[in-house]
Amino acid sequence: MPDYYSSYGVVLAVVAAGAILVAVAFTAAKLIAPHRPLPAKLTTYECGIDPVGEGWSQSQIRYYVFGFLFVIFDVEAVFLFPWARVFESLGWAAVVEMGIFIAILATGLLYAWRKGVVRWA
Amino acid sequence: MTAQEYAFAVIAAVGSISAIAVVTARNVVHAALYLVVALLSVGATFLLLGAEFAGWVQILIYVGAIVILFLFGLMLTKAPIGRDTLDNTHRWVGLLVAAGVFAGLAFLIQDAFPLDAEPFEVFHGSTSVVGESMFRDFVLPFEAISFLLLAALIGAIVLARKDEGN
Numbered sequence: 001m002p003d004y005y006s007s008y009g010v011v012l013a014v015v016a017a018g019a020i021l022v023a024v025a026f027t028a029a030k031l032i033a034p035h036r037p038l039p040a041k042l043t044t045y046e047c048g049i050d051p052v053g054e055g056w057s058q059s060q061i062r063y064y065v066f067g068f069l070f071v072i073f074d075v076e077a078v079f080l081f082p083w084a085r086v087f088e089s090l091g092w093a094a095v096v097e098m099g100i101f102i103a104i105l106a107t108g109l110l111y112a113w114r115k116g117v118v119r120w121a
Numbered sequence: 122m123t124a125q126e127y128a129f130a131v132i133a134a135v136g137s138i139s140a141i142a143v144v145t146a147r148n149v150v151h152a153a154l155y156l157v158v159a160l161l162s163v164g165a166t167f168l169l170l171g172a173e174f175a176g177w178v179q180i181l182i183y184v185g186a187i188v189i190l191f192l193f194g195l196m197l198t199k200a201p202i203g204r205d206t207l208d209n210t211h212r213w214v215g216l217l218v219a220a221g222v223f224a225g226l227a228f229l230i231q232d233a234f235p236l237d238a239e240p241f242e243v244f245h246g247s248t249s250v251v252g253e254s255m256f257r258d259f260v261l262p263f264e265a266i267s268f269l270l271l272a273a274l275i276g277a278i279v280l281a282r283k284d285e286g287n
Binding site: 082101 | 173178260
């Protein structure tokens, strides 16, 4: 087990290094940058156009279906990792098992496609 | 205390504080972002226990995917942001249910793993062990998952789709 924890020590060190990098960059920017605010400078940047409305707006429901499709195939992808580990020892049985699993999910994608969900009109 | 216990104390503190922040945040989007921290600390706890696969699945699925759905769901509603609109009158019922769940879980965990019990070896649940049992012993439940996901996907499409006939 010491190997296991020391390997995650590396992960922790990378995370810490990333946090320090961001903290140093932001602190340096705060110290060095001149600070002369104007009302125009403080408005939200929207590609150079004057911002319209509130910061919060209702989005279309079709974005939700895209999010949902992502979740479904994210769950599918997770099952591929343990499958890849036992693939060699199980042989063709594993191929058939995963083939059925992916085929059933692909039916869902086919349904979404036929219903015009993935078409951006 | 060992280094593992120190790490657990830090992770548990971060997770608990962010879990409280989820329910006390005034902005629902902030609540969702605190939920990310809470779920990450659950994943870190799994990793600490040696359940590497479960830990990374927790992070991939819950942090990477479920929170995305939460945020999309929030953006769909005309979410009123602010203390008054978020609060409701079921506070005491909620407190009662939460206290009941806490008492039940505390009793069950204490019953199953008493404090004076022998500390047991950390079992390294590697991904190949999970795969072995999933693809050799539990093939049918595994295939059933795909039907569950398919049903959820079709349900979401039926609810969200604009009928072209109309």
